[in-house]
Each structure stands twice: as structure tokens, then as C-alpha cells.
Amino acid sequence: MYTTLISATELASHIADTNWVVLDCRHDLMDTNAGQAAYDQGHIPGAQFVHLDQRLSAAKVGADGVFRGRHPLPEKADFIATLQGLGINNDSQVIAYDAHGGMFAARLWWMLRWVGHRAVAVLDGGLPAWLAAGQPASTEAPVTHNGGFAERDSLVHTVDVIQVLGNISSAAKTLVDARAADRFRGENETIDPVGGHIPGAKNRFFKDNLQTDGRFKPAEQLQQEWTPIIGDASRAIMQCGSGVTACHNLLALEVAGLPGAALYPGSWSEWCADASRPVER
Numbered sequence: 001m002y003t004t005l006i007s008a009t010e011l012a013s014h015i016a017d018t019n020w021v022v023l024d025c026r027h028d029l030m031d032t033n034a035g036q037a038a039y040d041q042g043h044i045p046g047a048q049f050v051h052l053d054q055r056l057s058a059a060k061v062g063a064d065g066v067f068r069g070r071h072p073l074p075e076k077a078d079f080i081a082t083l084q085g086l087g088i089n090n091d092s093q094v095i096a097y098d099a100h101g102g103m104f105a106a107r108l109w110w111m112l113r114w115v116g117h118r119a120v121a122v123l124d125g126g127l128p129a130w131l132a133a134g135q136p137a138s139t140e141a142p143v144t145h146n147g148g149f150a151e152r153d154s155l156v157h158t159v160d161v162i163q164v165l166g167n168i169s170s171a172a173k174t175l176v177d178a179r180a181a182d183r184f185r186g187e188n189e190t191i192d193p194v195g196g197h198i199p200g201a202k203n204r205f206f207k208d209n210l211q212t213d214g215r216f217k218p219a220e221q222l223q224q225e226w227t228p229i230i231g232d233a234s235r236a237i238m239q240c241g242s243g244v245t246a247c248h249n250l251l252a253l254e255v256a257g258l259p260g261a262a263l264y265p266g267s268w269s270e271w272c273a274d275a276s277r278p279v280e281r
Helices: 008-012 034-041 076-085 105-114 125-134 159-168 219-230 246-255 267-271
Strands: 020-024 092-098 122-125 173-175 236-239
Touching: 008 125, 034 236, 076 105, 076 219, 076 236, 076 246, 092 236, 105 122, 159 236, 173 219, 219 246, 236 246
Parallel strands: 020 092, 092 122, 173 236
Antiparallel strands: none
8 A cells, every 4th residue: 555655666567457546636826727738648547637626626715705715625525526436446546646746646645635545645756757767658538437435534634714823822833834935925926815924834845845856855854854843743734825735745744754734724825815814924
């Protein structure tokens, strides 16, 4: 069972296994059609495409009319229906990949753990690593059948905006923001409608988890880098712009042997939508 990362060589040795499901998570926050276009041009043989906005997120505005962030989590029942439609069963080994160092694949990895599925891993280095290993790409869409996935006890933790607000005064948990430093400081509002960060948050850019070739740093190195930032992982909260790249930090922590941190799914996009909430720059 692969539960964090898998290499291109290891995936290639299992590519014909009937209980393995490979999912292409490529995406572009500035061009939401880019992932599907890239998939159509070539993907890992047998892989299915999963759109971040359409299948891994819910509507930005809830039924109560309140903005929930750019990529709020879907209802669990809706996500489980998505997994079943992808042919996933409770004994399936799921592999997620992208071409961006795992920034989108990690969201799917975390979401599967959210509904209790442990056998899910991210392709280390993504599609570039697959191609660099001499493995083929395909333009054929696979034929799939509905799976029988059923929810089990969640393997992860979440916090909501009320808990994050309360943590500002209590400082009971360490809040870590996965956005780039300029966005964290409020100097770049290309993506964020408001610049800055949640008071008291620390900054750990998700790309700092990676080596120059786009693969994750070794577990020991990640542990050495993360421990001074968070101390006890079970008393940490990961957030980002919209609850996507925060999952990359959560994956890095799992690789490092530092499990237990929670995700704030709404993240900065939800937080800054209410002008009454405090902001630091």
C-alpha cells in the first residue's frame, strides 16, 4: 500500500494492475480549462482527469448566501459519488498526479484521507518525472465502471473559521500559510482579493517542500525543516489561499513523520471575504 508518495518507476510496475486508479489533477488557477486541455494532449496511460473546480470543490457561495472560499470542500456524499464514478473501491490503490510538484494532486490525496481511504499516494515529481523516466503518454480516455467506495472514519482533521478566529487570542495552535511570501505579506494581489495574512500565522511556501527537480525532499530533511516551525504537529493548522496548497504542506508533514496537523479548508479566500476579520501585512 502506498500512502504518501510513489516514484515513477514504482507506478510503472503497477500500471496494469486492475485495482489501481490513476487520476490526473493538472490545473491552472488563472486558466481553469488548462488542465483538461493538457490531459487531452497526453496523460499517463489509463489515467482519468479530475477537475479541481468541478469535482474536488463545492460552490463558492453556500446555500445560506455566505462566501465559503474559492475552493470549499464538497459535501462528503457528493465526493463519494465522484469517487464511485471514477471506479474507486475501498480496496483500490489510488495515485494522484499533476505537473506542478503535487500542488493539486495533494488536494485529492488529502480528500481521500478525509473520507477514510488510506491507500492513496501522489506521484513524486508528477508527469515530468514519469516522462523523464522514459514512460509513455497516451491520448486515449479509459473506459471505467462505477466503483463501490463507501466512507470510513476520517484520517484527517479540519478547523473552521470560528476556530481560527478564536486561535488568534488563544494561540493554542500554530497556523501555517502555504502561499508565496509576497502574497503572505500582502504585496501581490494577483490571486488574492485582499493582501495580507491571518494574524499570528507563519509562512512556509509549499514549494519549499520540493527539490529542484520537483520531487519532495527526503523525509529527514523535511522533518528538520518543519519541526522548528510547528513543534507538535497535532497542534498545528495548515492553510493557504483556498485550501489547496495547504494540503501539500500536510503531505510533506506526513512524509516527514509529523502527522496530525489540521486543515483550514476556507483559508485566506474565506477569511478575507469578511472585512471584520483582522488582517496582518
